[in-house]
């Protein structure tokens with residue numbers, strides 16, 4: 001049976017934290033955190049007469065279908081660097097052990113650890129909240145999330161990944177604080193901290209959507225991912241980028257894709273990265289207009305990017321003097 005997404009209570013993570021005096025690697029134990037239900041404030045746009053594109057209120061979070069929280073302990077090593085962004089650095093989880101033994105491949109898929117940059121704790125918390133909010137889409141439109149975990153670092157502990165993989169645009173301000181009208185007090189506290197190791201443990205997905213022209217069926221499949229989010233009142237349209245669209249897991253061990261509760265389809269793709277998401281009272285029709293615009297633009301850019309790289313290859317071969 002597949003491991004429930006709330007089965008893990010704590011994690012020992014190796015290969016991420018170093019002792020600043022000796023340079024030696026220090027295993028660190030992180031504990032599960034639960035994002036408060038009100039961490040993200042819903043956006044209520046006021047309905048005007050003749051404006052049927054808005055609902056009275058945002059949809060309620062569907063009740064969780066998970067069993068009572070488990071007490072398992074996961075041990076893993078941060079292995080291959082997979083990618084990074086403004087808020088985080090993602091590594092493959094290697095040498096995984098669950099409660100002291102290698103896990104059953106039918107139960108635990110390949111995993112990644114998404115590590116918050118030291119100044120992006122609020123962003124990762126927000127990402128975690130959206131994984132909870134979209135629990136019913138985990139395994140169909142989004143990755144399965146096995147939890148959000150944190151540990152306080154001592155003054156002699158450092159995280160080399162923070163400096164080895166610096167953000168492209170270093171900016172100390174965490175822009176997720178600018179999204180909602182009110183900021184949750186926990187988020188304000190998190191913004192002031194730089195001594196916390198905060199991670200999400202996620203199912204490992206496949207490769208990013210590649211530049212180039214994509215068939216209509218693929219474009220529809222990607223649009224359906226966003227349609228699923230609309231049913232939950234979630235707008236992630238500002239972050240519709242090919243870097244946030246990854247293939248469904250296919251390399252063993254992996255768990256089967258689930259059918260979407262809304263479109264009743266299994267998708268070949270998944271969306272990641274929700275920190276800039278908004279819960280909003282758009283109607284399904286309004287979401288459709290908004291997402292279609294963003295998704296169509298993304299595919300146009302993806303196609304141009306593909307054409308650009310072909311031109312680039314020609315330009316390079318011209319420069320090298322080859323006929």
Ligand SMILES: Nc1ncnc2c1ncn2[C@@H]1O[C@H](COP(=O)(O)OP(=O)(O)OP(=O)(O)O)[C@@H](O)[C@H]1O
Nearest residue numbers: 083084085086087088090143202203204205272273
């Ligand atoms: N579950 C996953 N499986 C495999 N790769 C992943 C997964 N989640 C993220 N990645 C990879 O890590 C990269 C960084 O992840 P992500 O975009 O979520 O980071 P971020 O820091 O939140 O981004 P942003 O710049 O938008 O703040 C992604 O582009 C993707 O390549």
